[in-house]
Amino acid sequence: MTTFSDSRASDRSPAAASPQSGDPAVAAADPQRLTTPRALVEAGLAPPAALAGLEAVAQRYAIGLTPALRRLIDPTDPGDPIARQFVPDPRELRRDPAELDDPIGDDARSPIEGLVHRYPDRVLIKLVAVCAVYCRFCFRRERIGPGAGRLSAAAFAAALDYVRARPQIWEVILTGGDPLTLSPRRVAQATAAIAAIGHVRTIRWHTRLPVAAPERITPALARALAASDRTVVVAIHANHPRELTAEARAACRRLTARGLLLVSQTVLLKGVNDDVEVLDALMRAFVEARIKPYYLHHGDLAPGAAHWRTSIAEGQALMRGLRARLSGLALPTYVLDIPGGHGKVPIEDRSLRPDGQGGYWVADPAGVERPYRDRLA
Incomplete structure (x- = not known):
């Protein structure tokens, strides 16, 4: 039998496992990784006034930000695209009725x-x-x-x-x-x-x-x-x-x-x-x-x-x-x-549409439709 792992997967959810405690194996490889709201605030990636809201998010969803990505964030830009991907937002606790725990049906x-x-x-x-x-x-x-x-x-x-x-x-x-x-x-x-x-x-x-x-x-x-x-x-x-x-x-x-x-x-x-x-x-x-x-x-x-x-x-x-x-x-x-x-x-829109006479209109890369006759049709 192939040996792969010595430990069994836990049944605990990230929230139950306390995300703020960090990932032991990952943290060992990168001790400078930011894993808590307080660490994000201390790094200047979130204002102190936001701490309570971030703590609420952290009770449900894990936080992790490596030094490599931390260095890419401009803390003076409130819309920084790197921060937006990794710094928690209280809106994460607002759930749309259409959203699913398992959205792709694993x-x-x-x-x-x-x-x-x-x-x-x-x-x-x-x-x-x-x-x-x-x-x-x-x-x-x-x-x-x-x-x-x-x-x-x-x-x-x-x-x-x-x-x-x-x-x-x-x-x-x-x-x-x-x-x-x-x-x-x-x-x-x-x-x-x-x-x-x-x-x-x-x-x-x-x-x-x-x-x-x-x-x-x-x-x-x-x-x-x-x-x-x-x-x-x-x-x-x-x-x-x-x-x-x-x-x-x-x-x-x-x-x-x-x-x-x-x-x-x-x-x-x-x-x-x-x-x-x-x-x-x-x-x-x-x-x-x-x-x-x-x-x-x-x-x-x-x-x-x-x-x-x-x-x-x-x-x-x-x-x-x-x-x-x-x-x-x-x-x-x-x-x-x-x-x-x-x-x-x-889910790209179709480049072809029938012309009603056995041929097609074909959209070119600029979006202009061109005629095309499918002779074998």
């Missing part, structure tokens, strides 16, 4: 502990339930945080057995939390165990670490991710071009040097990147860092996240703007994760 597609099987050819395994940084808009925020633990050895072994028994599974996705908060030894164990399953050809890791704590993307961790006869993909979450610092780009180079394929994940967020100039700069920065722009996610119906969400129409307009400015290499796919576990779908 539970509905979870046949065994720690594994989600939403699409026929791939599964997702949640290795850990902690992160180096806690995004305020996280769609798993009700289940993530200090005390939430990690997947036990027995549960991980059961997940591997589940994959072995289903030859249609071509890809295994490792997520959490942030699975790269694990030690290189544990990452290597997971990589080797999954790569040993013959029909699994692709292993994908989802992480914030290259931008949140780039110093932790060491050569040892990059080696632990690599598998000689499998394609290993690292999906890197970043939402603003300022996150792709020189240190973050160097961390990405350490990954690509091991032959890893890098793709991006970005969440469309009001006040952070709901601007075509910002998204343009972000997508170009991804490509320059050897990261293929992959998904631009429409904001999920996570509890207390209404003040970050845009309308779908706004997102579609932004994509039209990007399409007029960027090559296909730099364009992400704008997607909606359908509530209830029904999967992701592209």
